Amino acid sequence: MISVLNTACSSSKQITAALVGNPNCGKTTLFNALTGLRQKVGNYPGVTVEKKTGNFSGPHGEPIRLIDLPGTYGLNPTSPDERITTEVLLGLRTDICPPDCIMCIIDATSLRRHLFLVSQVFELRIPIILVLTMMDLLKGRGRAIHAAKLSKELGCPVIPCNAVDRSGLVELRQLAVKYRKNSPSPFSESFPLLREATARLSKVATPSHRAAAHLALFEPCASRLSLYRLPAPLINEVLQEQSILDSKCVGWRHITAAAKYHRIQRICSRVLYRYSHQQAIVDTTDQLDHFLTHPVWGWMAFSFVMTVMFLTIFIVAAYPMDWIQSGISFAKNWVKSTCPRGDLTDLLSDGVMAGLGGVLVFLPQILILFFFIGLLENTGYMARAAFMMDHLMSRVGLHGKSFIPLLSSFACAIPGIMSTRAIPDARDRLATILIAPFMSCSARIPIYTLMIALLLPANMPFAYLAKASLMFSMYAIGVAAAFTCGWFLKKTILKGDLSCPMVMELPPYRFPLFASILQQVYQRAVIFLKRAGTVILGISILLWFFSTYPKSGVQSPEDILEHSFAGKIGLTLAPIFQPLGFNWKISIGLLCAQAAREVFISTLSIAYSVGGRTEEMNKPLREVLLRDHWPDGRPVFTPLVCITIMVFFALSLQCIGTIAITRRETNSWKWAAFQLGYMFVVAYGAALLVYQTGCLLSLG
Incomplete structure (x- = not known):
């Protein structure tokens, strides 16, 4: 082949x-x-x-x-x-x-x-x-x-x-x-024994296998020779040459590496030069690292960077979010005023536009998050954050290299879990996979933003600072849960030897290349829009169908949702989530969010579009939710309920893609099911504690 x-x-x-x-x-x-x-x-x-x-x-x-x-x-x-x-x-x-x-x-x-x-x-x-x-x-x-x-x-x-x-x-x-x-000449070996071994391998290997055979010769583990896909006879030749070299010179690999470095050193001495006789310029990287990796000032700088990021997410993103919301409302009004009344019109306005619009409105915030992540990576600061976290990681029993996958999971848990392959120890790798979804990914931003908007009025003093603090708190809760569960897993079912210390390179600080960062943001926007146009669109259509049918007799618009398939499912689930202060509509959202976390917003948008009154159809979702009440007149979305919802989503695993990638990386449905189950228990328990404690303190 x-x-x-x-x-x-x-x-x-x-x-x-x-x-x-x-x-x-x-x-x-x-x-x-x-x-x-x-x-x-x-x-x-x-x-x-x-x-x-x-x-x-x-x-x-x-x-x-x-x-x-x-x-x-x-x-x-x-x-x-x-x-x-x-x-x-x-x-x-x-x-x-x-x-x-x-x-x-x-x-x-x-x-x-x-x-x-x-x-x-x-x-x-x-x-x-x-x-x-x-x-x-x-x-x-x-x-x-x-x-x-x-x-x-x-x-x-x-x-x-x-x-x-x-x-x-x-x-x-x-x-x-x-x-x-033009093929280059090989980097000559100065070790005679190795030259002889290489020459003998070249005689028995085909031209297409010679390079692989030469690399395989340096492979210390015989079981890993299959990585080079050599024919069995050639593998035997490699093993034989390794045996000959080991018998004649035990440290031949180290001698060869030293010889290469010696030649490299000679080359560097000839091509590197100082073009100025003035005193060397003090390295800016060393100056910045003295402050940014300091045990005290480094953490203060890290907190400042995170605060600026979350403030930007709320302040800068507010304007394009308002534009998108206005465009969606205009499109819904146009469809309802232009198209004839019927199920098709309702599907377009209350299903497709409400579902997609409820998610697309948060696109500016997600892109700002990716811009900041790209900025921190591009400047070299992200590696310093990993360096600072290494000590904390080791205190909870995790490998230092676990930080990079966990950091990647702030964007999305799927690439974060995929990047755990760089962790050498199997137990450390599995522990990192199991806790990676605790990191608040970009899909949680729409939920946090909506709940914070319900929780805090826009005209309150220092509103943006309060919102940024709440958002940061949700990220901190996820990190704390990840470290706590990681420590518990490493002390129990994944108990093993102490993790090896992390050795990583700290790149020099660089001026950010904004063209490259914006290109990465563009790629993420395309990925998000493709997901919105496929997964979320499909789920929105299905949700509208289950929220509209079956239509029995003459019902008021408010009764359509309650008597639909989705309403019956939500009423069935209601007793499970009622101790958390959630009504049956929120329960439907939690169930649908298993496909993707941001679908929770689409579900609420559709649920309140289908069951809402005509005068409320075109109002922002925040205003519609604030008007929802229990049968006894109590508001549904109280500040305590909003906090409980955020805590639940900060700790629960609600993403089919994450479950699938966990199964693929562990090669076991057992670990995927365990991850889903234990995270649900943690999320439910924490949300129950928050809500019931709040009720006892009369905060609900």
């Missing part, structure tokens, strides 16, 4: 280039600069590792396909994302063409460390183009790299690139076409 694909790829006129580099080297920024909006994001078949591809053109319009491979420190994979990089470069995957050339991205401020990966890539005998990024940061330190000398030392082209002013991009496009037929 692989040979058939490779033959098809070689006959194609499209050039395939791959971006390879260490994490935080600027690959994604360069990828966005080259491909613009011509990108496609998905997952590699069979694994939940992000696959990002894009297209750009050569100097004469030649079609070039660009693959952004996961960051890696070497080609002997230790995690699924590194395995993907190795498999693509070796041409082992049937779903993607092997690259015609490789663009090795090197952070100029860490040339020595990044060149080690380059030394391994050279062994693949695939045309290589070295791309130097962060040259401006290196210049700020009073140093520079002589690109021509580096090119001569390595025998491949070296291009300094800057995505901000787009310098070097034209040359890179030209080289992607011109240099793809």
Whole structure:
């Protein structure tokens, strides 16, 4: 199958280039600069590792396909994302063409460390183009790299690139076409025993297997040799050569690595130079880290950043949210005044528009959240937040690397759970998967925003600050629950050895590339709108049907919902949720929110559109909910009920996608069911405690 694909790829006129580099080297920024909006994001078949591809053109319009491979420190994979990089470069995957050339991205401020990966890539005998990024940061330190000398030392082209002013991009496009037929010489080994072993393997291996055999030779674990997909006889040859090397020199792997670093050091000494005799400029990164990672000031800075983010979500997003709400109301009025009365008109206005509109109105807030996340990642501050959280993570028994998946879960739990594959210990990884959904994802923002709007009047003093504080409190509740449950799981069913300390790279601070950030925000907007146009639209139509039918006799508009299928289901569930202060309409919303959390808003919108009075149809959902009362005249959405709803959603797992990805990552429905069950118990128990305590204190 692989040979058939490779033959098809070689006959194609499209050039395939791959971006390879260490994490935080600027690959994604360069990828966005080259491909613009011509990108496609998905997952590699069979694994939940992000696959990002894009297209750009050569100097004469030649079609070039660009693959952004996961960051890696070497080609002997230790995690699924590194395995993907190795498999693509070796041409082992049937779903993607092997690259015609490789663009090795090197952070100029860490040339020595990044060149080690380059030394391994050279062994693949695939045309290589070295791309130097962060040259401006290196210049700020009073140093520079002589690109021509580096090119001569390595025998491949070296291009300094800057995505901000787009310098070097034209040359890179030209080289992607011109240099793809020139294979570089391998990074020579100075260890004689290894040269002999490599020569013997080259004689028995086919050309397509030589690079994989050479990489497999450095694999210390025999059970992992299958990763390189070598024929059984060749694996035996690799094992035999490893045995010979072990018998003649026990530390041959370390000696080889030391020899590579020695040569890399010589290269760096020849190409790195200080262009000024003045005193070196004090590193801005060190100055900022002294404050931003301080045990006291660092946490104050982190709290300030979070407060600004939540204030922006409420203040800036208020204007486009009002515009969207006005547009939806106008569209509903137009449909009702233009179309003839009947079920089709009601479906469009009370089903489709009410359901989709109830969610789309919160799109500005979600995009602002993603903008801030992109801003923090782009500037390098996100890694500092992870560094600060590492100590707290270890106190609750979690691995330091668990913070990155948990941080990703603030955007969405699905990619957060997928990123747990970088955690080496199986128990730590499972514990992180089980607690990741406690992080308040973007789908919870519409629910928090609506409940906070019901809870706090818009004209109260310091309204925005109070709203931001409440929003921050919901995020804090989720984090506290995650750490508490993580500690409990690691002390009971997932008890094991102490987690290894986290070792991570702190990238230098950089000026944010707003074009790249906005492009990521655009991609998230497209994903959200696709979800709204498929999942939420389908659920909205079904909800309208179940909320409207069956129609029995002559009923007033207020009775239609109560006698519908949805009403009967809600009345059945009402005794379960009544101790939390929820009526049967809220119970319907909780049930439908199992598909996706934001569907809760759509459900309420449809429920109150179907059962509401005509004069209330076009009013904002907030006003309609505030008018809802129990049969005895008590308001339904009291401040206590609003807080209880937020607490419930902060702690419950209401997302089919998250359940499915947990099953896929753990390969077990048992853990997916356990996650759903224990989070529901935690959410219900916490919400019950909040509501009943509030009632005892006469807050309801």
